[in-house]
Amino acid sequence: MAMNFTAAAAVSIPSLSSGQYSTVYNLFSLVIASMLFSGLYLLLAQKRVAPRYRNALIISAMVCGIATYHYFRIFDNLKESYPPGTTAVDPHLLSSVQFNEAYRYVDWLLTVPLLLVETIAVVALARNVSKRLLTKLVPAAILMIILGYPGEMTLDAGPRLIWGVLGTLPFLYLVYVLFVELTRSLDGRPAAVRRQISALRLILVGTWTVYPIAYMFPVIGGEFFGGAGGFVLRQAGYSVADILAKAGFALLIYRLARTQSILDDPAAYDYGETTPTSAASQGVRSAA
């Protein structure tokens, strides 16, 4: 791994046009705003779900928080690595500060396993079933991130492709566990809950496919994909994927927790939304 950290220094693009710089800069700021306040919302909305689902909300909020921390670092790093030229329209030339792509991998090393933990937590399985699934999912997720990293540290198509393919293997195993083994544990759940869990898994795996696409831009090569254009597309791809896979996913976790809370205990958690015609709810309405 030490060798690959060393190679990291070689990846940086020598120059970004002022438009390319602004695009990446504004996207990073969008990610910070999205992550920070999705995470805060989940913490503030905790009482709207039953206690058994709250852990999933807290973990989702931690994922958004960890990503917020890293995007603050990435944002500051971009400013240091590509300072402005003499005028505002000049290209931003790479300074002596390397643009540190490793922040993303440190982030994913923590957040990707936690995304799986929050998925299993919101399904609220028996403790031993959760444990069995997570002892398969979490190591696969960590292996996926570690295997992707050496490929990220080079723009050479060969090693990038090889490490990319190696990282895909634990990903496929993870998909198998989520779609086959998890499904077996869902017998007896209400149809509405099973539908939402299926959607949740699809979106989890679906948003994750954006990462390898962004990862593979340099493999396409050429002046655009191998240079500044590919850099901007890759940063944009990672940023949008992070918003969907973390902030967006957290909101879906919340929605599933709400649905289940209402089904488990309508008296406590249905604020008249799903039973607008019930006597109780009407009574409150007309009294108001």
Added chain:
Amino acid sequence: MAMNFTAAAAVSIPSLSSGQYSTVYNLFSLVIASMLFSGLYLLLAQKRVAPRYRNALIISAMVCGIATYHYFRIFDNLKESYPPGTTAVDPHLLSSVQFNEAYRYVDWLLTVPLLLVETIAVVALARNVSKRLLTKLVPAAILMIILGYPGEMTLDAGPRLIWGVLGTLPFLYLVYVLFVELTRSLDGRPAAVRRQISALRLILVGTWTVYPIAYMFPVIGGEFFGGAGGFVLRQAGYSVADILAKAGFALLIYRLARTQSILDDPAAYDYGETTPTSAASQGVRSAA
């Protein structure tokens, strides 16, 4: 001690390659993210454990908070001590700002006794028993840190070894208290709890053995261990050990607190995880 604080200035490594710098830099950032959000998680998850165990969670969160503070300082210190060269791939030469290893000792002076306090707090012994154990454990921990410090302030094998051995003596006493005296106080606890407490102690003492290994790299000497390579390995060792011994340990404290809360009062704290087939849990489901 004053002499040794002065001597600290002599320890710094004159130059780090850009890869060595990045490795240490990224590890420090990983520590910040791990500590900060493990600590926050413990504060947010407090309601999931019974009141008698919450103090252990709060203290664990404080330990993570103190470490987060110190790693922010250490991270900024690294950036100031080893600024970039002319280009991103040049070596980072030591500036006029010393890399201050004392941050770690200040951190440990506060956090190591607190780790023992949280361990005793989560076991929830009678007040006089806790007090008796802590009046042995806390002074031993403080003595261990103080005796290790003079050795850290030199790269000479002799004094480093002597202070290292002296610091090991209170550590051995501490292990004795944790494994012999604490065990006597655990009679009558459920087997599951006794198993988790045993694991907790093993992990506490196990992760602490990483520190003397990292500490001893300069004693091995030679160009690698006595120079920049040893510096990177030592920082990596301390960082990983800190994550395991503080953030990881905090999560184990939380898990033990959860287990005990569920055993003490299943109606309040078992959210259907350990009793998925119980009448109560099924009743809620079928009513839905």
